[in-house]
Amino acid sequence: MAIHEDNLAFATIEELAALLAKRNISPVELTVLFLQRIDRQNSAVNAFLTVTAELALAAARRAEKAFSRKRGASRNRNPLLGIPVSLKDNLWTRGIRTTAGAKILRDFVPTADATAARKLFDAGAVLLGKTNMHEFAYGITSSNPHYGDARNPWACDRITGGSSGGSAAAIAAGLCVASIGTDTGGSIRVPSALCGTVGLKPTFGRVSVFGTVPLAPSFDHVGPIARSVPDAAILLGLIAGRDPLDPTSSARRVEDFRGALDKPLRKFRLGRPHEHYWKKLDSEVRRLAEAAVRDLEKHGAVVREVSLPHLIDSLQAATDISLAEATHGHQAAGFFPADAADYSKEVRQRLEAGEQITAVKYLAGLDVRKRLLAEFDAAFQDVDAIVAPTAPVPAPLIGADNVVIDGEEIGVRPALVGMCRPANFTGLPAISVPCGFTREGLPTGLQLIGRAFDESTLLRIAHAYERTHEWGQRHPRL
């Protein structure tokens, strides 16, 4: 192979699509390269639970045929054709084991594809395998007692974040090009921040959740994890849209998210919430996030403070509602309490806690949700997006229960969920984009939260910021 492996393993969808279109490399060669890398390096990060090598090679051969049918210089209008990807293991894949990181589902082989998965397959993407995750997506570390912990490629004694930890780790380690994850309380954005990838939680209803193992249905979102903002835009455009199989999916028009990035971004307004987001931050996270805001100002941002007073109440309300929804879902599926012994203690205790939530507390939580959404709506009269860190700390050590911020101990879970959950609670779109490395060499993430169904603006701002940094050129050495 003439091209250096790193130039392929850490390339974006767009770069690889160009190489594939020019026949500089074939889909089969690319797939073999990634399968070999997984073979060599997955044990270091435990990013993949299932590697679908044979199916991947077959898909690569089909992509190869599709390329050879494309005669002449016709531009490749399907950038996913022949691109090796992964899927979080709570997205159904027909004929391929889908564990959701749970012992209870160790033998579950779906008879249908998740809609997002099917759309990727229809576009000719090559599935390398299913990625590790927090059990049932019900946790934020991706430490997994049943299948082994996902480990952060930047420091293998640290968590990837979760619950889509395997997806972010696989991209960061150059074991796949892109992935699809799910996000109920930060599960796309937190691992993206902690592993240095781009993670987008779309607007509620933007992407079908058909064929995902549900966690808390009014919080659950499917979205892309990628190496760059344009890649996330491409993936979102592919998986978005109304799906008859998901009654909560929206019939909103799916824009050309990738195309929107080429329009110049001039003046835009960013809101810094007075409450919650910028209060308790690790000093390195604060330094990098503040620098990012200054960078955004250089790119045309007018930054002002906005107020979202119900943010504080919303953290408990969102916890109450999601606890109840998760327990209800596991009861309705027949897993809980029937298979209680097969859960990790952590998830079992959370399901038990969900049984204790009263309906009036649940309904009071829905009132808080409405009030918070009204406050965000009001803020969006004045600003185009909210800016905040994605996580208040870089990746904690595996097994740590607490992190220390400003000398104060705080649980890993509330710390990592806290800044992401509001966008799940309100259904507003939110993106995490790499925001530089701490002095220890750990990645951090900058979060942008936008108006409902206005992912385009988030992607454009994130891309404007991303373009001025070379962080994507830095790769972990496993």
Add this chain to the structure above:
Amino acid sequence: MAIHEDNLAFATIEELAALLAKRNISPVELTVLFLQRIDRQNSAVNAFLTVTAELALAAARRAEKAFSRKRGASRNRNPLLGIPVSLKDNLWTRGIRTTAGAKILRDFVPTADATAARKLFDAGAVLLGKTNMHEFAYGITSSNPHYGDARNPWACDRITGGSSGGSAAAIAAGLCVASIGTDTGGSIRVPSALCGTVGLKPTFGRVSVFGTVPLAPSFDHVGPIARSVPDAAILLGLIAGRDPLDPTSSARRVEDFRGALDKPLRKFRLGRPHEHYWKKLDSEVRRLAEAAVRDLEKHGAVVREVSLPHLIDSLQAATDISLAEATHGHQAAGFFPADAADYSKEVRQRLEAGEQITAVKYLAGLDVRKRLLAEFDAAFQDVDAIVAPTAPVPAPLIGADNVVIDGEEIGVRPALVGMCRPANFTGLPAISVPCGFTREGLPTGLQLIGRAFDESTLLRIAHAYERTHEWGQRHPRL
């Protein structure tokens, strides 16, 4: 007055509108007649909690001016102009006390009108007063410890049914022409069946609930109570439609419900549920309802059996959900537990029971709701409406805790709510139309449940049935 009082007191909106248009009577004369009747007879039935005599006369004078502006033979296109009506006392009336039958609201004077009330006022209807009801609409008898029990005009030792008991009793007793009520678990239909009026619970979202004291928001409906099906159609057409003040109100086009009644009804299909509705019935109710079905067959109905297996589960699920929603609402309003001592024991106990419902039970109930709605949808592939009695018994005695059906004791509340609640749970439209008198001389009601937003079909079937009987000519003697 040349026209006999009974011909006016028991006339329909349509009949009175014709007399008013022809100047056979004036709005002020009509209003005075009804105010005098209320003065003489309200003490027998306790239908009105507040009589707004001065405001009524002022409105009648305004209507009189509007009539005199209408020169020549121009047909009256606003049938409500000058018509004396009442409103259930849980509909806000600006400047007029609105108690919701509750001691807690004894001094509550709203600063805005309920949307349904405002639409009536805008049409020139004359408000005679606010009608008695079950405390906070949270009961099915209209027995009221704070303001006295509503009494059935057909037998004053019997309940009116509830919670809109005063509205139905006022119409039945000739104390107003029509009324607007609310229906959370049969509260429009049950008093209509027990007092011999027509009561329509529209589709959820069809009529704005803005300005009603809420009970269980996902079950609450505003709708007409009237002397005839055409009157109910006229009122529905007036109060229906999207309301920016009620985000749950639907933007569906409001049809000409009254006009639809003039189209001939030929063949139509009625479904008799296999489950629940036709099982436990008082023998007189059964005799009259079976006769009504035979009458409908004579009018072109093809009657077939339909199956709604989740009906049984739905009764408990609906109870759980509405208990929780009611308690949440009273907590959010600050009434409960702060003013616990000011509730009747019955309502207080129900609010306490609502505190005990868990969120997972609430969510499981929502699943049952979806399944039941799917079963109704499937049934409506085969039939145009479901037919059933409205209540399994005629009006019970005031103070009775139980009724006896087939030798079995059953609580008054589950008996009266049981056949109505499914339409609240699913949001499907349902009408109760008089169905003849028991040998004891008590009215009964026939219920028709229809497709979402297809009130027209219900009204047409009810009207075809109603036209062939003279029950509207029979009046109670107080």
